[in-house]
Amino acid sequence: MCGIVGLFIKDQRLEPELGALLAGMLGTLCDRGPDSAGFAVYGEAARGRIKFTLRAPQEFDFEALLRRLAGVASAPTIRDTHAVISVPVAKESEVRAELARTPDVDVVGSGRRMEIFKEVGRPDGVAARFALNKMSGTHGIGHTRMATESAVTTDGAHPFTTGPDQCLVHNGSLSNHNAVRRELARAGIRFATENDSEVAAGFMTWKMRQGASLQQALKASLAALDGFYTFVVGTESGFGVLRDPIACKPAVMAETEKFVAFGTEYRALVDLPGIAVAKVWEPEPAQAYFWERH
Amino acid sequence: MPAADLATISLRELNAALHRLAPDTADLHWRVINPRGEHAIAAGLTAPVTVEIDGHVGYYCAGMNQRARVVVHGSAGQGVAENMMSGEVRVEGDASQSAGASGCGGLLVIDGNAAARCGICMKGIDIVAKGSVGHLSAFMAQAGNLVVLGDAGDALGDSIYEAHLYVRGSVKSLGADCIAKPLRDQDKAELHRLLDAAGLGNQVDVGDFHRYGSARRLYHFHIDNVGSY
Numbered sequence: 166m167c168g169i170v171g172l173f174i175k176d177q178r179l180e181p182e183l184g185a186l187l188a189g190m191l192g193t194l195c196d197r198g199p200d201s202a203g204f205a206v207y208g209e210a211a212r213g214r215i216k217f218t219l220r221a222p223q224e225f226d227f228e229a230l231l232r233r234l235a236g237v238a239s240a241p242t243i244r245d246t247h248a249v250i251s252v253p254v255a256k257e258s259e260v261r262a263e264l265a266r267t268p269d270v271d272v273v274g275s276g277r278r279m280e281i282f283k284e285v286g287r288p289d290g291v292a293a294r295f296a297l298n299k300m301s302g303t304h305g306i307g308h309t310r311m312a313t314e315s316a317v318t319t320d321g322a323h324p325f326t327t328g329p330d331q332c333l334v335h336n337g338s339l340s341n342h343n344a345v346r347r348e349l350a351r352a353g354i355r356f357a358t359e360n361d362s363e364v365a366a367g368f369m370t371w372k373m374r375q376g377a378s379l380q381q382a383l384k385a386s387l388a389a390l391d392g393f394y395t396f397v398v399g400t401e402s403g404f405g406v407l408r409d410p411i412a413c414k415p416a417v418m419a420e421t422e423k424f425v426a427f428g429t430e431y432r433a434l435v436d437l438p439g440i441a442v443a444k445v446w447e448p449e450p451a452q453a454y455f456w457e458r459h
Numbered sequence: 460m461p462a463a464d465l466a467t468i469s470l471r472e473l474n475a476a477l478h479r480l481a482p483d484t485a486d487l488h489w490r491v492i493n494p495r496g497e498h499a500i501a502a503g504l505t506a507p508v509t510v511e512i513d514g515h516v517g518y519y520c521a522g523m524n525q526r527a528r529v530v531v532h533g534s535a536g537q538g539v540a541e542n543m544m545s546g547e548v549r550v551e552g553d554a555s556q557s558a559g560a561s562g563c564g565g566l567l568v569i570d571g572n573a574a575a576r577c578g579i580c581m582k583g584i585d586i587v588a589k590g591s592v593g594h595l596s597a598f599m600a601q602a603g604n605l606v607v608l609g610d611a612g613d614a615l616g617d618s619i620y621e622a623h624l625y626v627r628g629s630v631k632s633l634g635a636d637c638i639a640k641p642l643r644d645q646d647k648a649e650l651h652r653l654l655d656a657a658g659l660g661n662q663v664d665v666g667d668f669h670r671y672g673s674a675r676r677l678y679h680f681h682i683d684n685v686g687s688y
Contacts, residue, residue: 412575412593415537415555431496431515431536445515445534447555447574450594 166311167336168194168288169323171397171427172437173304173404173456179423179438184300190426190433191297191307192289197429198309201322202291203283205332205399208302210277214239214251215329217260218273218281220319221246225269234263245294247273247282271320276330278302278401283322303458304404306397306427308334315360325363327354328370330401335362336414336429337393345389365390369398383407383453397427405455412450419443425456461486466493470500480506496536501529504546521548524565540567543584556593559586562603568657575612578605581622587657597624598634606653608663616671620678624671625650627663636677640670 170190174180184206191202219241221227227241227248237256241248252260264270274281282295288309292298308323315321324332339345342361345368350356354367368389372382379398383405386396395414398405406427408416419426419434421443428434431445448454463473473491480486484506491512494500498517501510504527512520512529517536521529525544534552543562550558553571560576562584569577572590576598583603591609598614600622610628617634623646624637633639642665650665 412556417536417555430517431534432498432517435495441514446553450575 166197168197168309168429168433169307169334169336169395169397169427170194170429170433171304171306171334171399171404171406173425174302174423175421175425175456176423180303181301182438183302183305184296185298186437187300187305187307188289188292188297189436190428191292191309193433193435194309194429195288198311199287200312200317201283201285201310201319202288202308203281203310203322203324203334204292204295204297204305204307205274205279205281205324205326206297206300206302206305207278207330207399207401208280208300210401211251213254215254215257215275215277216249216251216280217264217275218279219248219250219264220271220273221248221269230267230270234260244282244296246284247295249280274324274326274332276326276401279326279330279332279399281324281326281332283324284319285317285322304399306332306334306399306404308336313338315358320358321360323362324399325358325360325366327356327363327367328374331366331370331373331399333362333366333369333396333398335365336395336416337409339364339390339392339394341391361392365394365396373400379403379405379457380453380455383455387451387453395429403455403457405453406448407453408448408450410451416448417445418448418454419445460488460490462490462492464492465495465497465500470497474499474502477501477504477506477508477510480504480508482506484508494533498536501527504529507546515552524548534571540565540584543567553590554588558588559584562586564603566656572609578603578622581605585653585656587653587659589657589659591628594631595634597622597637600624604649604653606650606657606668616673618677619671619673621673623649625653625668626671627668630669630671633671636674637671638674640672642666642668642670646670 239251323334326332339361342364349367369382393413396407489510494514496517502522505525507526509528515533519538522541528547531550537555538557540548541560543565545565547566549568554573556574557576558573559567561580567586569588573592575593577592577596579598581600581603585604587606594612597616601620604623607626611630614634616637647665
């Protein structure tokens with residue numbers, strides 16, 4: 166099972182609605198993945214700064230952490246168990262070192278624009294805890310999980326991120342992930358879990374680090390990854406979709422002048438504005454689809 | 460004409476109302492609005508009624524249909540008309556995977572394209588796709604007819620038994636034990652009948668089609684293979 170959604174805004178006027186629309190899409194797919202959920206939203210970037218999304222236990226004192234990073238990090242935006250801080254790019258490694266010394270804090274993701282949130286629980290509840298409906302941005306992806314390949318933990322929830330501003334959600338299961346993980350680890354990609362989907366994210370990061378475009382990275386994964394998959398991938402400026410050649414996992418897309426949307430089921434798309442006149446189609450197997458902001 | 464708005468009544472209420480219809484019901488024409496991609500809309504019908512659905516539907520629409528005529532004014536998700544026994548299902552948009560899967564009878568007409576596995580395991584259903592069909596269509600097809608006015612994807616008719624396949628466009632590849640066969644007069648007559656039923660009448664030249672079927676090498680025991688058992 167599992168459900169995945171993605172929304173790429175083409176009309177700037179719709180950007181303030183991104184979070185609300187994505188929350189509705191995730192909520193509809195609760196019954197495809199009731200055990201955990203997560204999402205990534207690509208929001209505002211600040212010149213010369215990088216954002217960290219941090220996760221810590223419920224009672225954690227983010228303010229105290231910020232005092233230790235005095236003068237470096239912005240005031241945190243706290244959302245339930247997560248907090249987003251922004252630091253100058255020049256101070257990134259210094260901040261990473263300080264965060265690594267803080268045992269209760271995990272870095273969920275980082276990037277100029279990407280913020281990423283995930284937790285165990287029903288997807289509509291997870292979206293509400295993080296107030297997804299209030300977020301704005303240019304594009305976002307989300308996932309409702311019914312775990313098969315690793316335990317129901319926050320770390321096992323999607324999206325997976327293995328590089329700045331890069332993340333991936335996956336419906337399906339990979340069969341050669343252990344071998345690919347070992348090869349990528351040798352190439353310097355770091356993994357936080359034993360999850361198969363994180364390997365797919367790592368593979369995309371590795372290809373893009375070598376200079377591949379999002380489309381080239383998607384195409385390369387057709388040869389490298391074995392198993393069932395529909396992937397939706399986010400980068401700082403792009404949004405991509407790929408289905409395996411057998412196309413076991415369902416997928417439907419919709420496009421209007423204002424947005425491109427992806428859903429595991431059409432039900433997830435029915436409340437999008439103008440859906441009645443949207444072009445609705447099933448993405449072809451083994452074909453990489455991608456959209457870039459200009 | 461009874462109308463059902465799935466924004467105000469539940470899918471179960473709609474399907475229960477359709478299931479309660481007697482064979483001689485006077486409510487012969489139903490309209491469903493706001494289907495919102497719900498699954499199993501108008502599945503399991505047995506009364507000879509027409510159900511028109513305004514919009515896209517989810518999985519298994521009109522599954523197990525008997526006698527009814529179901530028209531989708533939109534596209535359909537996976538398994539539309541799966542296991543149909545009789546009657547007619549028409550999709551005015553595209554159909555997702557496994558359209559008409561395991562169907563035993565009746566007619567499924569898809570005005571657009573069908574995705575992978577169209578007619579998988581078909582057992583007597585007639586399927587007419589005005590567009591193209593995806594990979595592994597008519598996989599293990601046992602009986603019935605699949606007519607494709609566009610192209611067919613990879614592995615058409617893999618492990619086919621005795622279903623008849625007619626494709627007007629190109630076939631990306633044939634599956635195991637599926638071969639091209641000559642288009643005989645009796646095949647043209649069958650095509651005429653199917654195209655008429657699909658409402659295409661004389662718009663299409665049956666001579667443009669290619670016929671495919673089983674080479675019958677896979678499902679018959681062959682003495683050379685005795686060591687394999």
